[in-house]
Amino acid sequence: xxxxxxxxxxxxxxxxxxxxxxxxxxxxxxxxxxxxxxxxxxxxxxxxxxxxxxxxxxxxxxxxxxxxxxxxxxxxxxxxxxxxxxxxxxxxxxxxxxxxxxxxxxxxxxxxxxxxxxxxxxxxxxxxxxxxxxxxxxxxxxxxxxxxxxxxxxxxxxxxxxxxxxxxxxxxxxxxxxxxxxxxxxxxxxxxxxxxxxxxxxxxxxxxxxxxxxxxxxxxx
Amino acid sequence: xxxxxxxxxxxxxxxxxxxxxxxxxxxxxxxxxxxxxxxxxxxxxxxxxxxxxxxxxxxxxxxxxxxxxxxxxxxxxxxxxxxxxxxxxxxxxxxxxxxxxxxxxxxxxxxxxxxxxxxxxxxxxxxxxxxxxxxxxxxxxxxxxxxxxxxxxxxxxxxxxxxxxxxxxxxxxxxxxxxxxxxxxxxxxxxxxxxxxxxxxxxxxxxxxxxxxxxxxxxxxxxxxxxxxxxxxxxxxxxxxxxxxxxxxxxxxxxxxxxxxxxxxxxxxxxxxxxxxxxxxxxxxxxxxxxxxxxxxxxxxxxxxxxxxxxxxxxxxxxxxxxxxxxxxxxxxxxxxxxxxxxxxxxxxxxxxxxxxxxxxxxxxxxxxxxxxxxxxxxxxxxxxxxxxxxxxxxxxxxxxxxxxxxxxxxxxxxxxxxxxxxxxxxxxxxxxxxxxxxxxxxxxxxxxxxxxxxxxxxxxxxxxxxxxxxxxxxxxxxxxxxxxxxxxxxxxxxxxxxxxxxxxxxxxxxxxxxxxxxxxxxxxxxxxxxxxxxxxxxxxxxxxxxxxxxxxxxxxxxxxxxxxxxxxxxxxxxxxxxxxxxxxxxxxxxxxxxxxxxxxxxxxxx
Numbered sequence: 001x002x003x004x005x006x007x008x009x010x011x012x013x014x015x016x017x018x019x020x021x022x023x024x025x026x027x028x029x030x031x032x033x034x035x036x037x038x039x040x041x042x043x044x045x046x047x048x049x050x051x052x053x054x055x056x057x058x059x060x061x062x063x064x065x066x067x068x069x070x071x072x073x074x075x076x077x078x079x080x081x082x083x084x085x086x087x088x089x090x091x092x093x094x095x096x097x098x099x100x101x102x103x104x105x106x107x108x109x110x111x112x113x114x115x116x117x118x119x120x121x122x123x124x125x126x127x128x129x130x131x132x133x134x135x136x137x138x139x140x141x142x143x144x145x146x147x148x149x150x151x152x153x154x155x156x157x158x159x160x161x162x163x164x165x166x167x168x169x170x171x172x173x174x175x176x177x178x179x180x181x182x183x184x185x186x187x188x189x190x191x192x193x194x195x196x197x198x199x200x201x202x203x204x205x206x207x208x209x210x211x212x213x214x215x216x217x218x219x220x221x
Numbered sequence: 222x223x224x225x226x227x228x229x230x231x232x233x234x235x236x237x238x239x240x241x242x243x244x245x246x247x248x249x250x251x252x253x254x255x256x257x258x259x260x261x262x263x264x265x266x267x268x269x270x271x272x273x274x275x276x277x278x279x280x281x282x283x284x285x286x287x288x289x290x291x292x293x294x295x296x297x298x299x300x301x302x303x304x305x306x307x308x309x310x311x312x313x314x315x316x317x318x319x320x321x322x323x324x325x326x327x328x329x330x331x332x333x334x335x336x337x338x339x340x341x342x343x344x345x346x347x348x349x350x351x352x353x354x355x356x357x358x359x360x361x362x363x364x365x366x367x368x369x370x371x372x373x374x375x376x377x378x379x380x381x382x383x384x385x386x387x388x389x390x391x392x393x394x395x396x397x398x399x400x401x402x403x404x405x406x407x408x409x410x411x412x413x414x415x416x417x418x419x420x421x422x423x424x425x426x427x428x429x430x431x432x433x434x435x436x437x438x439x440x441x442x443x444x445x446x447x448x449x450x451x452x453x454x455x456x457x458x459x460x461x462x463x464x465x466x467x468x469x470x471x472x473x474x475x476x477x478x479x480x481x482x483x484x485x486x487x488x489x490x491x492x493x494x495x496x497x498x499x500x501x502x503x504x505x506x507x508x509x510x511x512x513x514x515x516x517x518x519x520x521x522x523x524x525x526x527x528x529x530x531x532x533x534x535x536x537x538x539x540x541x542x543x544x545x546x547x548x549x550x551x552x553x554x555x556x557x558x559x560x561x562x563x564x565x566x567x568x569x570x571x572x573x574x575x576x577x578x579x580x581x582x583x584x585x586x587x588x589x590x591x592x593x594x595x596x597x598x599x600x601x602x603x604x605x606x607x608x609x610x611x612x613x614x615x616x617x618x619x620x621x622x623x624x625x626x627x628x629x630x631x632x633x634x635x636x637x638x639x640x641x642x643x644x645x646x647x648x649x650x651x652x653x654x655x656x657x658x659x660x661x662x663x664x665x666x667x668x669x670x671x672x673x674x675x676x677x678x679x680x681x682x683x684x685x686x687x688x689x690x691x692x693x694x695x696x697x698x699x700x701x702x703x704x705x706x707x708x709x710x711x712x713x714x715x716x717x718x719x720x721x722x723x724x725x726x727x728x729x730x731x732x733x734x735x736x737x738x739x740x741x742x743x744x745x746x747x748x749x750x751x752x753x754x755x756x757x758x759x760x761x762x763x764x765x766x767x768x769x770x771x772x773x774x775x776x777x778x779x780x781x782x783x784x785x786x787x788x789x790x791x792x793x794x795x796x797x798x799x800x801x802x803x804x805x806x807x808x809x810x811x812x813x814x815x816x817x818x819x820x821x822x823x824x825x826x827x828x
Contacts, residue, residue, distance in 0.1 A: 004714040006729055016643045023641060027634040034601065034630050041608045042623065045544070046615070052812055053805040054610040058550035062606070063599065070598040074591035077641065082584050085642040089580040108416070151410040152510055154575065154650060158716035158729055161647045165576045167510055168409060169502035172577045185729055189650040189718050191403050193416055194329040197721035 006158040009180040013161040015084045094175045099140035106153030106166040109195030132201035137211035146172045154190035178205040244372035250358030257350035264341035271334040274326040276741035278723040286324020331722035332401035339404030351531040362779035365453025367789045370446040381436035385429045392425035400426035408500030408513040412492040427486045434479040444472035455797030462801040467534025478523040485516035518569035526565040532669030539622030543614040547802040549606030557596035590640040617691040621672025628664025653713025659706045683785040684765030690757040697750035704743035
């Protein structure tokens with residue numbers, strides 16, 4: 001089933017996929033065991049003439065066993081998940097000194113990208129605004145300042161394994177480092193009105209040389 | 222004393238007081254059941270409409286849609302073309318023209334369809350049937366009393382629900398269309414008409430849910446009072462059938478959860494009509510869209526357990542009765558339900574992992590959410606323990622009970638993926654969650670509802686439902702259900718977002734066209750299979766085989782009452798001598814001992 005996952009092109013995507021696979025195999029095994037036992041019981045203990053059911057009211061030992069076992073499994077799973085989650089979403093743990101900072105703003109029904117320009121400050125004359133086109137270099141840390149001007153949108157790049165809601169009047173920071181050049185879609189993942197379906201931007205990941213050329217073209221020195 | 226008064230005043234009633242404004246809990250239960258079944262068809266029909274759009278984006282609907290020739294060059298070919306020509310020629314803006322020009326679903330209409338599908342299924346189908354119908358019908362009968370504690374409140378609860386349904390259905394026909402901000406109604410999209418173009422539709426949506434909230438509130442007070450105060454002599458709490466336990470716990474959840482939704486809806490109405498800014502984040506207003514999400518899900522997650530707990534209760538009855546065995550670990554089943562109900566209050570944040578809520582909270586909510594796996598596992602293993610070394614009768618209600626357990630296992634396991642915050646980043650708001658919710662609420666609750674209807678039908682209407690039709694309905698539903706919803710997991714893994722009307726607009730979703738068509742075909746099969754159930758239901762009401770008093774040989778008290786159950790239920794209130802699941806007791810001749818049967822009770826469970 002997991003071969004349907006889109007190709008991963010971010011540095012942390014693999015850790016998400018690993019957890020995905022771990023849970024997949026865990027649940028698959030539980031599913032097969034439970035369903036197998038259930039079907040076995042259904043066949044073995046079907047009603048047969050002259051055979052009465054056994055009067056069994058329960059078993060405290062078994063109750064304790066499966067309560068404890070399930071508790072341990074979920075805690076172990078949670079333990080492995082905290083660091084990955086914090087790594088992707090906790091601003092305090094983001095890689096410092098990003099190579100690129102871009103503000104992405106959702107607006108019915110577009111993604112507005114704002115580059116701070118060479119002075120690295122938003123709200124100055126050298127800012128560059130692009131509609132639905134995000135350009136970043138590969139193998140570089142990108143910080144996104146996510147916001148919205150109207151309703152809630154959700155910034156989703158399937159190949160990066162990144163999704164974050166964009167809220168009006170709030171700035172939420174996310175980061176990624178893309179590992180492969182290419183053009184990827186940025187759909188909106190949160191219902192935002194009649195144009196929600198088809199609200200689509202593009203993430204253009206360039207090699208460093210291409211990116212430098214793009215910067216040169218935009219901000220000629 | 223109260224009991225005697227009741228029976229003595231029993232006299233001939235007029236048609237209106239007997240069938241319409243009835244105070245009898247059984248009639249009110251049946252009214253809720255038929256109400257739920259009617260709304261089930263409204264909600265299901267909406268789903269089929271948007272499934273068409275997903276499989277064949279922007280193509281005209283079959284039968285009512287115009288032909289391609291008519292769309293291309295105006296040439297009338299089919300009867301539908303003639304209809305469309307009339308609609309276009311009229312000066313009035315007709316409803317069909319606004320929502321489905323030439324039979325093609327517009328994006329606005331699409332948003333309205335899925336919003337109303339979920340709203341109707343959650344608030345007007347599953348809760349009214351599970352809580353309204355089964356709760357009303359079963360509680361007094363199974364605890365051994367003559368009626369609910371407050372019969373007039375009970376009637377009020379039903380008629381408030383009818384009023385709510387009328388207001389909700391009216392919303393389809395107001396200018397601007399019905400609510401289209403999702404059943405979750407996230408602000409600011411829902412809080413200001415400028416973002417959706419929906420004016421009164423969304424107001425009516427909120428008003429209708431407020432009314433439905435009052436209906437549930439009134440009902441839950443009644444259930445709690447009745448269960449605490451009116452149990453038959455000997456019916457201790459730990460001799461109550463599990464379905465009564467589940468309804469008791471659900472009534473408490475409803476009592477505590479619905480006021481939260483009601484207050485959120487009231488604030489939403491103020492935002493929309495009075496210019497307040499509770500949920501909109503304008504610089505001058507100072508509200509917060511996340512406040513809505515917190516309030517909605519603080520209600521919404523207990524609501525999810527309101528949808529599933531009575532299903533668990535019904536499944537427990539079915540599995541014990543048809544395995545002819547005591548429920549395995551009766552007390553741990555009760556404690557597990559209480560644990561689920563309690564945990565339900567501290568997991569709401571898992572709906573908001575990607576919402577911008579502080580990431581640290583995400584970790585806490587992940588932990589509490591994954592803990593729900595524990596009571597869920599306890600329940601599943603206990604159901605299997607009940608079947609272990611049983612003598613399983615594969616009656617149609619039992620098939621539904623087994624389907625409930627297996628579908629609940631899938632729905633439970635798929636929940637672990639989404640509870641896991643890093644994995645949720647990817648599958649949040651994709652078809653994965655759509656698959657999950659349908660495995661729990663359709664695969665779980667609805668199979669329990671179907672099984673419960675067939676199981677208690679003989680007590681409700683004095684007749685059996687036709688078993689051949691019921692079996693055909695079961696197998697068609699079971700297969701079509703899995704064909705509809707299982708592939709949605711795969712769509713979710715592929716990143717297919719929910720609530721998009723046209724997946725073909727996205728390059729990374731191009732490979733899923735065939736799967737969407739397959740899902741739609743299965744969904745139509747699933748929809749048509751439900752016609753069998755409804756036909757069987759109404760046909761059997763009048764033409765079904767007459768049932769004896771206790772056709773399934775069940776221990777619980779409702780089967781002590783004569784069939785059809787008279788006003789006041791029991792000739793004499795039964796006295797309870799043992800727990801509800803004394804099946805196949807060693808040394809006994811028969812494999813069941815009714816709770817009310819006096820003599821030689823062997824040492825049993827329950828105190």
